[in-house]
Amino acid sequence: xxxxxxxxxxxxxxxxxxxxxxxxxxxxxxxxxxxxxxxxxxxxxxxxxxxxxxxxxxxxxxxxxxxxxxxxxxxxxxxxxxxxxxxxxxxxxxxxxxxxxxxxxxxxxxxxxxxxxxxxxxxxxxxxxxxxxxxxxxxxxxxxxxxxxxxxxxxxxxxxxxxxxxxxxxxxxxxxxxxxxxxxxxxxxxxxxxxxxxxxxxxxxxxxxxxxxx
Numbered sequence: 001x002x003x004x005x006x007x008x009x010x011x012x013x014x015x016x017x018x019x020x021x022x023x024x025x026x027x028x029x030x031x032x033x034x035x036x037x038x039x040x041x042x043x044x045x046x047x048x049x050x051x052x053x054x055x056x057x058x059x060x061x062x063x064x065x066x067x068x069x070x071x072x073x074x075x076x077x078x079x080x081x082x083x084x085x086x087x088x089x090x091x092x093x094x095x096x097x098x099x100x101x102x103x104x105x106x107x108x109x110x111x112x113x114x115x116x117x118x119x120x121x122x123x124x125x126x127x128x129x130x131x132x133x134x135x136x137x138x139x140x141x142x143x144x145x146x147x148x149x150x151x152x153x154x155x156x157x158x159x160x161x162x163x164x165x166x167x168x169x170x171x172x173x174x175x176x177x178x179x180x181x182x183x184x185x186x187x188x189x190x191x192x193x194x195x196x197x198x199x200x201x202x203x204x205x206x207x208x209x210x211x212x213x214x
Contacts (some may be wrong), residue, residue: 014204018052018088019047020134021079023104025094027058033136033168033178038092040184041134041166043143044196045088050203052086054138055079057103064106068113076110083111087203088130089158091149095137095169100145115156124157128210130203131158132195137168142167159206161183161198166191195208 020042024032038054045052060075069077083089093104099110117125131153135142146165154160168188170176184192 013049014207016045016050016087016203017049017085017205018042018050018090019082020052020090021083021094021107022052022054022056023091023093023101023107024056025096025101025103025182027059028056031179032056034092034134036179037136037166037168037188038090041090041092041192041195044192045090045102045200046198048196050088050196050200053082055082057107062106062110064109066109066112068110068117080110083129084125086129086136086166087125087207088132088199089153090132090134091153092134092136093145093149095135095145096140098139098141098144100149104149107153108149111152111156123211123213126157127159128206129158129197130161130164130172130206131166131200132161132199133166135165136148136169137178138170138174139172142168142169159202161195161202163191163194166195 020038022035022038024034030068035056042052042054061073062076063070063074068080075079091111093100114124114126118126133146133149137146150160
């Protein structure tokens, strides 16, 4: 049997973990469309042998800044541990004024510190980790939001699988919300399934064959 195929078959069953950072502006127990889509995506990832947890950022005292630890009371170091322990990072954000939420921006700013955190071979600690995105909103703009977030995640060192975003946007100038829908739209469900399949596939390949040191 081909050696490359043997390695691929062996890695197909490697367990993976994921953490979803939900960037809604609403603290628990308020309902959140961003939380709902993140949970649906984590459920889809579970079908590919991925376990993990969902963290609603506003439920924690995450300080603004661009360091791994902003001092007394900062909740980010514990959340950061969850990110570093995971193979897949999922960020879920609403669209506000055509942009990711301010909470998502804060998360990206905190993740920026990882650009200077390296392993023994000089690689950023997030090299080999896969990132994906969930976006919800009542206006068009999911492509703009994913472009902004994906560029930042790539700069930081995360890898992106093909079609690594799932989203739902309501009709412009209307008040509908994703969490209020009677059922998940087929297009969103299909996008979520593709995200889960591709992100887990890439994460397993990178776990089996890490990026070389430069």
